Amino acid sequence: MDSFANGGWLPVAFLALMGLAMLAYVVLDGYDLGVGILLRRADDAKKDQMIASIGPFWDANETWLVLGVGILLTAFPLAHGVILTALYLPVALMLLGLSLRGVAFEFRAKAPSTRKVLWNRVFYAGSLLATFSQGLMLGLYVTGFADTAAAWAFALLTGACLCAGYALLGATWLIIKTEGTLQLNAVAWARGSLLLTGAGIAAISIATPMLSTQIFNKWFAWPNLFLLMPIPLTTLALFLTIYRSLKRLPTRLREGNEYGAWVPFAASVGIFCLAFYGLAYSLFPWLVIDKITIWQAASAKESLMIIFVGAMVVLPAIIAYTAFAYRVFWGKARALTYY
Amino acid sequence: DLNPIMLARAQFGANITFHILFPTISIAMGWLLLFFKLRYNRTQDEKWLDAYKFWVKIFALTFALGVVSGITMSFQFGTNWPGFMATVGNIAGPLLAYEVLTAFFLEATFLGIMLFGQQRVSNRVHTLATFIVAAGTTLSAFWIIVLNSWMHTPAGFEMIDGKAYATDWLAIIFNPSFPYRFTHMLLASGLTVAFLVAGISAYRWLRHDRTASVMATLKTGVYLAAALIPLQIFAGDMHGLNTLKHQPAKVAAMEGLWETTKGAPLLLFAWPDAEKRSNHAELKIPNITSLILTHDLNGEVKGLNDFEGAHPPVLQVFWAFRVMVGTGTMMLIVSWLCVYWLKRKPILAKPLAYALVGMTFAGWVATVAGWYVTEIGRQPYLVYGVLKTASAASAVPSALIASTFAMYIALYLALIVAYVSVVFHLARSAGKSINSTPASAPISLSLST
Ligand code: HDD
Ligand code: HEM
Ligand code: HEM
Secondary structure, three states, rough: OOOHHHHOOHHHHHHHHHHHHHHHHHHHHHHHHHHHHHHHHHHHHHHHHHHHHHHOOHHHHHHHHHHHHHHHHOOHHHHHHHHHHHHHHHHHHHHHHHHHHHHHHHHHHHHOHEEEEHHHHHHHHHHHHHHHHHHHHHHHHHHOOOHHHHHHHHHHHHHHHHHHHHHHHHHHHOOOHHOOOHHHHHHHHHHHHHHHHHHHHHHHHHHHHOOOHHHHHHOOOHHHHHHHHHHHHHHHHHHHHHHHHHHHHHHHHHHOOOOOOOHHHHHHHHHHHHHHHHHHHHHOOOEEEEEEEEEHHHHOOHHHHHHHHHHHHHHHHHHHHHHHHHHOOOOOOOOOOOO | OOOOHHHHHHHHHHHHHHHHHHHHHHHHHHHHHHHHHHHHHHHHHHHHHHHHHHHEEEEEEEEHHHHHHHHHHHHHHHHHOHHHHHHHHHHHHHHHHHHHHHHHHHHHHHHHHHHHHOOOOOHHHHHHHHHHHHHHHHHHHHHHHHHHHHOOOOEEEEEEOEEEEEEEEHEEEOOHHHHHHHHHHHHHHHHHHHHHHHOOOOOOOOOOEEEEEHHHHHHHHHHHHHHHHHHHHHHHHHHHHHHHHHHHHHHHHHHHHOOEOOOOOEEEEEEEEEOOOOOEEEEOOOOHHHHHHHHHOOEEOOOHOOOOOOOOHHHHHHHHHHHHHHHHHHHHHHHHHHHHHHHHHOOOOOHHHHHHHHHHOOHHHHHHHHHHHHHHHHOEEEEOOOHHHHHHOOOOHHHHHHHHHHHHHHHHHHHHHHHHHHHHHHHHHHHHHHOOEEEEOOOOOOOOO
């Protein structure tokens, strides 16, 4: 390991950067994949509204995934090879899902109208497949790619749980971006996915330390237990906040009062951030549990430095124009027309 | 039994072939849309607005296909040949990272505003967003072509313990083949779009959809094609001379020349045979290859036998090159005939219109063939002179690669069919919706903004 002054901090900085990119991806593409998962529940006119609420954003949202994987590839090539080889099949399935969904966006609006039903189905199935594969990847990753029945059962659980979580993000996003009956439907969908997400997170929290001694030791050692306690407590508080808000919203929304309509989404994002933080804390400094640390996997310092400087200059600009784009499309989504 | 290296290569080749179809269109189409938009801003003539409205749909569709196949590419970079990153990651890494940071976010974010923001931002901001999207696609082409050119003509680095370390980033970026490859690729993109626009407009015209906008895009496409093709042939020739300097074995394969020869002939047709190390059924014009490559009828051109064991497969390179140059020649003939005709007559002749429809996707053919020349011609190297392809392949088991490969192929074929049929479907339905404004009648479309 290099000394810190001598560039040894670079791998940590890149880990942080990669973590942020992945978190941004999960939250941002999470809500648009979530809208895709919910698509099946709406009638045709509402389907158009739902897609209009994510149309301007999905491409930029997915770019965070490209950045995250790009950092893994360029900063930690050794780990990239191991991780993506171990996850070869779920990655391929995720790419299939993302491809189908991405093209369905366009085809559903441009193909002959008799095909629209088909492309709507493709949109839904692609969103679900991509989400489920991502959850599967997460589960396999956390168990250190152990090829055991328990590990696969855990991965299936995380897959299902992520579908619920993205649906929660999607539904709460729709509460902000839509109006009328669709908005009220979204409140109901959010309630359902909230319960599923809660159950899923609880199950994962119990199963994780049972599957990995590494994580068990980290969680249940003094003073970590004490330091970590705020995570589940805050998560619980956020769940209750969403629950309460979803209960009150329908009456208010029927009166045309949008007060607090953003609360469920913001709190759901909070839950994702906390879960992410807990995961990052449990894994650090391993990139592949019990096998590769970030220092073993890193590229040459000079090359990392060049990317780091570039990232420090460009990322603020990216964040600024992303904020600009969200401001342009602020407020309720309108029908997607190209002029 | 299936060799995992061959499978990994075939899978990567299939993926990038599918991917490049869409960037080739997106890059130049972005600029063309900007052109339509600026024409409309200046003249307020509805035909340019109609042109923008029609082509922006096809642009959006193309872009979506480019994005999803590109995301697949970014995963395959690591999975299919980890040895690549292990050896030259210090150079490839920053280049790829800069592409994501400077180009992908830019184009993806402003695409939303360009496509759906018309009613939410001022016309000026919308024009700016259109410009940024076009510039973003070009910038991303810049970075990836830098990396690809560096793989052909590596420069500005040193090898320490079998790993490449950058010594001079300017030399890496502006490596010897970069200016040629980037120019040739941008022109290829321009030609692909020119023929797409001319072909679809001719198709609409043949279906009696003869609005002012259809005539305007037809002319734009034809004139653009006619202007770009001579430039492309010239650029291709310069590119070939550059390749001769740095990768003579590739040029020998392109020409199908086995023995080093003074006064080498140009082969119009031949069937190179790798086992016998000679050609069957040659149809040749004496001395022309020497003339092209050395500017001397009796100049000496090195043959493949000088590189035995270290030259690319000949048959593929030889034929891919002929497909590219043949398509380029067709492009020259058809576009110049059309210009000649349109200079004299107000409307196109039917046979020419059919020729344009037939060449709607000719740009794809030439572009893919060109990339095959370049990439197969680099074999057996992955990074020329530095890293062999075989030593970069991954350890993923054959069965796994084979099953995902089958999945990708099925997906890609379905998507290509869907894409092409939707493009023609849009052309047909556009005719139905604006048939009410023939070219001669006063224009009465109202603006929806
Ligand atoms: C000459 C041009 C060119 C070439 C050779 C490539 N690409 Fe590409 N790529 C583009 C030009 C482009 C483009 C024009 O920027 C996009 C944006 C939209 C489109 O249709 O193509 C694109 C999209 C695109 C995206 C999605 C970006 C987004 O979200 O907006 C990714 C991740 C990649 N590409 C990755 C790759 C990789 C890993 C390649 C090589 C192995 C590659 N591309 C070759
Ligand atoms: C965009 C158009 C491109 C096309 C159509 C294309 C096509 C191909 C094909 C057909 C091969 C297989 C050659 C063989 O194995 O005989 C190949 C190999 C390769 N290409 Fe490209 N290529 C393109 C661009 C690029 C770019 C931009 C890069 C990198 C920056 C790249 C990197 C590689 C690498 C690393 C290989 C070797 C691995 C392998 O053989 O699978 N290519 N390409
Ligand atoms: C007709 C005359 C043409 C000539 C003499 C020519 C020449 C060449 C040469 C020598 C190469 C290989 C360079 C290398 O690998 O180092 C090449 C590659 C290529 N060509 Fe052409 N070309 C012609 C027409 C076209 C046309 C009409 C298109 C497309 C519309 C096209 C698209 C490409 C592409 C995309 C590549 C691969 C990228 C590159 O290496 O630049 N070419 N061309």
